[in-house]
Amino acid sequence: MAVKEYKCPACGAPLPFDATTQTLHCENCGNEYDISTLEALRQADEDAETEDLSWDGFLQDTTGYEKLENTVIYYCKSCGAILETDENTVATTCPYCGNNVVLTDRVSAGLKPDAIIPFKIDKKGLIDRIREFQKDKKLLPKNFFSESMLGKLMGMYVPFWLYSAEVSGNVAMDATRITSFRAGQYNVTDTSHYLLERAGDMYFENVPVDASKKLDNDLMDSVEPYDLSELTEFKQAYLSGYVADRYDISPEEERRRAESRMLNTAGEYFESTAGSYGSVRLRSKNLRTSGVTVRYVLLPVYLINCKFAGNDYRFAVNGQSGKIIGELPTSKERMAHYFFATFLPIFLGIMGISLLVYFFA
Numbered sequence: 067m068a069v070k071e072y073k074c075p076a077c078g079a080p081l082p083f084d085a086t087t088q089t090l091h092c093e094n095c096g097n098e099y100d101i102s103t104l105e106a107l108r109q110a111d112e113d114a115e116t117e118d119l120s121w122d123g124f125l126q127d128t129t130g131y132e133k134l135e136n137t138v139i140y141y142c143k144s145c146g147a148i149l150e151t152d153e154n155t156v157a158t159t160c161p162y163c164g165n166n167v168v169l170t171d172r173v174s175a176g177l178k179p180d181a182i183i184p185f186k187i188d189k190k191g192l193i194d195r196i197r198e199f200q201k202d203k204k205l206l207p208k209n210f211f212s213e214s215m216l217g218k219l220m221g222m223y224v225p226f227w228l229y230s231a232e233v234s235g236n237v238a239m240d241a242t243r244i245t246s247f248r249a250g251q252y253n254v255t256d257t258s259h260y261l262l263e264r265a266g267d268m269y270f271e272n273v274p275v276d277a278s279k280k281l282d283n284d285l286m287d288s289v290e291p292y293d294l295s296e297l298t299e300f301k302q303a304y305l306s307g308y309v310a311d312r313y314d315i316s317p318e319e320e321r322r323r324a325e326s327r328m329l330n331t332a333g334e335y336f337e338s339t340a341g342s343y344g345s346v347r348l349r350s351k352n353l354r355t356s357g358v359t360v361r362y363v364l365l366p367v368y369l370i371n372c373k374f375a376g377n378d379y380r381f382a383v384n385g386q387s388g389k390i391i392g393e394l395p396t397s398k399e400r401m402a403h404y405f406f407a408t409f410l411p412i413f414l415g416i417m418g419i420s421l422l423v424y425f426f427a
Contacts, residue, residue, distance in 0.1 A: 070168045072306040075099075080159075080166050082307020085185035085221075085385070090303055101303045154278075154312050157223070157305035166306040177312050181297040184304045185221050185366040185385045192219060192368055195388045206394055221385055223310035223364040224286065225277040227317050228294070229270070229324035230360075235353035236265035237336040241343040260343065264336040270328045274365070275320045277313035281369075282380070283323075288391040289382040292365055296386065300364070310364060317360045325355045 072081040072090060079094035089098040151158055157168045187195070200206055239262040246255045272294045276286040333351050340346040366385025370392070371378065381392030 070302060072166045072303060082166055083184065083304050085188040088184060090306060101301055105301055105303055154314050156312050157308060157310035159307065168302045168305050179300045179364050180361045182300045182304055182364045183292060183296050183366055183386055184298065185308065187385055187388050189219055192383060195390065199390050203394060219368055219370065221308045221366060221368050223305060223308055224281060224367045225311055225313040226274045226363050226365050227277050227320050227324065228272040228274055228361040228363055229321065229358060230272060231328060231355040231358040232267060232269050233328050233332040233353055233355055234267040236263060237333060237351050238263050238349040239337065239340055239346050240349050241340055241346045244344045262340055264339055268332050273324050273327055275324045277315045277320060278311055279314050285380065285382045285391060289367060289384045289389060292384065292386055297363060313362065321358065328355060329353050
């Protein structure tokens with residue numbers, strides 16, 4: 067297993083990608099390194115290296131280690147720890163020494179992404195957004211997003227397929243238009259019936275579908291949209307300091323899901339052109355896709371897991387825009403307090419008015 071580590075050339079400390087400056091920033095000595103420049107220097111060093119970085123070179127250090135099913139183990143060269151990861155993990159951080167590691171075998175050959183959107187929001191910016199998010203949630207339990215939980219947040223690059231295709235076909239709808247008028251002594255209602263037909267072609271570009279079995283599809287769909295104009299050439303240095311997974315769902319498996327999104331959107335658009343009829347009902351829809359192409363990209367997401375009253379709550383935060391998606395619990399105590407603070411004065415006011423009316427009646 068070939069491993070690439072990112073360390074500061076000046077002091078040797080871990081060198082994570084900084085979402086704010088879009089550089090590799092050393093938190094120890096403060097130096098910043100442009101990704102393209104550092105990658106070129108590292109490539110020159112690797113070309114001159116003779117050290118064996120293959121999986122076979124680590125076997126002697128993991129002898130007798132019994133790994134779990136569907137996992138892979140590797141040896142941290144910084145502290146000597148034996149680490150075990152999911153078989154689809156591409157980048158991780160050593161929990162013992164903080165060293166940032168990219169497992170290069172998993173981003174090479176056919177597994178290398180076509181493009182990536184680097185994180186635009188760092189941990190500090192994320193915490194600020196979460197605090198702002200919970201400000202107006204009056205029924206949210208206090209300290210639901212605890213300081214200890216926020217300190218352990220980890221950004222993750224999620225694998226996505228981007229599909230492009232043309233949708234063509236036709237839609238038929240039954241429509242009615244109702245007009246009313248007065249004829250002499252009578253009110254007349256006239257109902258006209260129409261058959262509406264719409265046909266055309268639409269082109270969809272870069273429709274995203276997550277390519278990980280571990281992540282909830284609805285959660286990943288909801289964290290969109292991404293500004294895909296910011297897709298940039300993939301470089302392994304963007305992964306430093308973050309967790310990254312490679313895809314475990316093939317583009318063929320996810321194609322139907324992507325096409326379904328395109329077809330539904332096209333159908334809704336054709337239906338929206340019906341105009342000012344009294345009612346419109348879909349009669350038939352004959353739409354199809356053609357010329358489907360696909361790209362493999364990594365998109366930034368923060369995943370947050372919270373426990374409350376024995377239940378698990380999962381949130382996703384768009385690492386580019388800061389959009390927060392998730393299900394929130396409700397505090398019974400705060401609900402009762404909010405009810406009495408809001409509605410009790412109104413109730414007492416009404417009762418007071420009723421008593422005065424009764425007294426003076």
